[in-house]
Amino acid sequence: MVAVFLTGIAAGTINTVVGSGTLITFPTLLAFGVPPVTANVSNTIGLVPGTFTGAVGYRRELAGQRRRMLSLGVAGFLGGLAGALLLLGLPDAAFRTIVPVLIGIGCLLVLLQPVVDRVAPRPHTRDTTQRVPVWVWVLVLMVGVYGGYFGAAQGVLLIGILGLGIHDSLQRLNGLKNVLAGLVNAVAAVVFIAVAEVDWVVVALIAGGSVIGGLLGATVGRRLPQLALRLFIVAVGATALVTFLVTS
Numbered sequence: 001m002v003a004v005f006l007t008g009i010a011a012g013t014i015n016t017v018v019g020s021g022t023l024i025t026f027p028t029l030l031a032f033g034v035p036p037v038t039a040n041v042s043n044t045i046g047l048v049p050g051t052f053t054g055a056v057g058y059r060r061e062l063a064g065q066r067r068r069m070l071s072l073g074v075a076g077f078l079g080g081l082a083g084a085l086l087l088l089g090l091p092d093a094a095f096r097t098i099v100p101v102l103i104g105i106g107c108l109l110v111l112l113q114p115v116v117d118r119v120a121p122r123p124h125t126r127d128t129t130q131r132v133p134v135w136v137w138v139l140v141l142m143v144g145v146y147g148g149y150f151g152a153a154q155g156v157l158l159i160g161i162l163g164l165g166i167h168d169s170l171q172r173l174n175g176l177k178n179v180l181a182g183l184v185n186a187v188a189a190v191v192f193i194a195v196a197e198v199d200w201v202v203v204a205l206i207a208g209g210s211v212i213g214g215l216l217g218a219t220v221g222r223r224l225p226q227l228a229l230r231l232f233i234v235a236v237g238a239t240a241l242v243t244f245l246v247t248s
Contacts, residue, residue, distance in 0.1 A: 001201070001205055003028060003032075004025075004028060004029070004032070004202060004205040004206060004209075005205045005206075005208060005209045006209065007024050007025045007028045007206070007209065008025060008046060008047075008050070008205060008206035008207070008208060008209020008210045008212075008213065009209040009210070009212050009213040009216070010024050010209075010213060011024050011025045011047060011050065011206070011209070011210055011213060012047070012050030012051075012053070012054065012209060012210030012211065012212060012213020012214040012215075012216070012217060013213035013214070013216045013217040014213075014217070015047065015050060015051055015054060015155060015178075015181065015210075015213070015214070015217065016050070016051075016054030016057065016058075016178060016213070016214050016216075016217025016218050017217045018110070018155060018156065019153060019154060019155015019156045019157075019158065019159065019177065019181065020106060020110050020152060020153045020155065020156060021047060021050075021210075021213075022043060022047070022106075022150070022151050022152040022153075022154075023103065023106055023107070023110075023152045023153070025043050025046070025047070025206055026039060026040065026043055026152065027239055029042070029043060029202060034199060034202060036095055036096060036099065037087070037095055037196075037197075038196075038197050038198070038199055039199075039202075040087065040095075040099075040150060041087075041192040041196045041197065041198055042198055042199040042200075042202040042203050042206070043202070043206060044151060044185055044188050044189055044192060045189040045192055045193065045198060045203045045207075046202060046203040046204070046205070046206025046207045046210060047185055047206060047207075047210050048182065048185045048186050048189050048207070048210075049207045049210055049211045049214070050207070050209075050210025050211055050212075050213050050214035051178060051181055051182030051185055051186075051210075051214065052182045052186075052214070053210075053211050053214030053215050053218070054178045054182075054213075054214035054215075054217050054218050055175065055178040055179045055182050055214075056214075056218070057214065057215060057217070057218020057219060058171075058174065058175030058178055058218055059175075061169075061171050061172040061174070061175035062172070062175045062176065062179065065172065065175070065176055068132055068166070068176060069176065069179055069180075071132045071137065072132060072136070072137065072140050072176070072180055073179070073180065073183055075137050075138075075140040075141040075144060076140060076141075076144045076147075076180045076181075076183045076184045076187075077144070077183060077184075077187055078141060078144065079140070079141045079142065079143065079144015079145040079146075079147065079148060079184060080144045080145075080147055080148035080183065080184035080185070080186075080187035080188045081148065081187050081188075081191065082144070082145045082148060083144060083145040083146060083147060083148020083149035083150075083184075083188060084148040084149070084187065084188035084191035084192060085148075085191065086145065086148070086149050087148070087149045087150075087188075088191070088192075088195060088196055098149075098150075099150060100241055100245055102146075102149075102150045102152060103152060103241045104241060105153070106152035106153030106156070107153075107234045107238060107241070109153045109156045109157060109160075110153055110156055110234055111234055132165070132166065133165045135165065136161055136162070136164075136165035136166065139161045139165075140158065140161060140180065143157045143158055143161065143184075144180075144184045147181065147184040147185065147188070148184055148187065148188040148191075151181075151184070151185065151188075154181050154184065155177050155178075155181050158177040158180055158181060159173060159174060159177045162176060162177060
């Protein structure tokens, strides 16, 4: 219980700063014998409070982005709903096949994020009047499907897309990313609560930790060495991949 709670704190912090917290909580739950689908469902529900405390911590950066949040929020809502239903509709065998691929992609995205940052310039000027490009809306919808289904590195995907399509500072786009990721997780969580098997002890532990982590991520988390944080996430993700393949 202590280990799950601590990973909740770590995940809440990392989700706010980078966006790969599931790569820490999910393998921890697997290591303690929680079935994969139940672990994914319970983890998604538990991380919701942390994503919203992280978004609250970025409230200054969110000023003037109401139009973007409303537009892209629709895409995130629809994508999260579709992803959650996809998880529940596919058999467990499909989940066991797909998840290792998703974990591998998540680790790769974390490693490649610096490359994305260099390719996608983010000027320090605000352009709150810019309309969201259609292709950005479509890609956010697709990431929402992915987030509702599993969600590891969802934030990395979102920040890469937003940085390519919206001209604004990284910190403001990170605040927008936190809102969208929180919305996707919340929609999926509602579906899971209604129809899926949930481990409520796991949910409570991760939720309590993620709330603390979300606040930490919005305050001191941004001061952490990015390289060390990135390597840590990849190491945990690689462990998750090996663990999942061995136990499957």
